[in-house]
Amino acid sequence: MYKGILHTHYLVVTLFLFIYVIKTILLLSNKGDLLANFTKKVRVAEMIISTLFLLTGIYLATKLPFGGKYDYLFWIKIVMVFASIPLAVIGFKKGNKTLAALSLLLITGSFGIAEVYSKRKGVAADNAAIASTDGKTLYEVKCAMCHGNDGKLGMAGAKDLSATALNNGEIASVILNGKGSMNKVEVNEEQASAIAAYVAASLKGH
Ligand code: HEC
Structure with missing residues (x-):
């Protein structure tokens, strides 16, 4: 169950980023018509993907062993993800390139933070075991x-x-x-x- 949800989460996050990158590129290169067309085509898929992104994310967050030294990395990631959403909505609606690019930067940055977080957590678990007598x-x-x-x-x-x-x-x-x-x-x-x-x-x- 956990593994399956984790893999689904990775998959939808990747798809989500993919759509996001294409949209941002279209916006930045002044392809307004193409962007409108693309946005319309992927609207339903995007809704499903974002919902799954959120649901799998919430499920995984409830399974996290909180109380460790690296919790702050998790919270930075969450803040980055949630800050990127309104920026993207406004950015794409107003055709504001800076906001759209900033939003993409935040969401890809949160991806990187998530990686660092899981590595640090893994190392912390190994270190705890080294001193363990269980x-x-x-x-x-x-x-x-x-x-x-x-x-x-x-x-x-x-x-x-x-x-x-x-x-x-x-x-x-x-x-x-x-x-x-x-x-x-x-x-x-x-x-x-x-x-x-x-x-x-x-x-x-x-
Ligand atoms: C890198 C792989 C590896 C790791 C790690 C490892 N083992 Fe082994 N273990 C083996 C192999 C291979 C054998 C068979 C050795 C032989 O008889 O030639 C073995 C044999 C044994 C045996 C002998 C069993 C018998 O009936 O003869 C015991 C007991 C054992 N391991 C316990 C452990 C424990 C406990 C740990 C962790 C502290 C551990 N092993 C870590 C590979 C490993």
């Missing part, structure tokens, strides 16, 4: 890319952890020292025991 969190960051969230992924020849015969201590030793083709994982002993406890309790035998 077995599940650490497992998802350090092990799941090879073993999968359920232990069964088997990427790069990784053993199926749901079928392992190793006990807690042996799993911790594999984490700290590596085993066969698996390199040791960069965690401290406390973290290794937490991960091992999680693997033994929640993945092994499931």
Whole structure:
């Protein structure tokens, strides 16, 4: 559900920007007739796209883990998006090139801010996990890319952890020292025991 909405959001934002760029180019190059024609042709599509843009955006915003250091980037993005709308409406209605261009600048800028925001958030999540002693969190960051969230992924020849015969201590030793083709994982002993406890309790035998 979340992934689907996220992809829809990317798609409608891209379409929205595409229409916007064409309109701005037509306005800036004094193609008034073409602009009027184009605006008429895409009116219905634009209405659907803007509605989906808004609805998917609201849905995604409700899923954001607020309370982080980078929340302000999200708010800057929102302000930029909402400031661009009246500028575009007035700009295109009055044929004011400066306003239309400014509006496009704001909306593309918000796109860039959104990128920076999600990168920073991702890095912050990784950093939080590095200091974490929660077995599940650490497992998802350090092990799941090879073993999968359920232990069964088997990427790069990784053993199926749901079928392992190793006990807690042996799993911790594999984490700290590596085993066969698996390199040791960069965690401290406390973290290794937490991960091992999680693997033994929640993945092994499931
Ligand atoms: C880069 C991929 C990769 C990562 C990351 C990785 N593993 Fe592995 N793991 C493997 C491979 C490959 C094997 C099989 C090693 C062999 O037996 O030659 C393996 C084997 C194991 C085994 C031995 C299972 C058995 O029954 O013999 C355990 C336990 C294990 N991994 C736990 C972990 C845990 C916990 C983490 C995270 C802290 C982790 N692994 C991270 C690739 C990975």
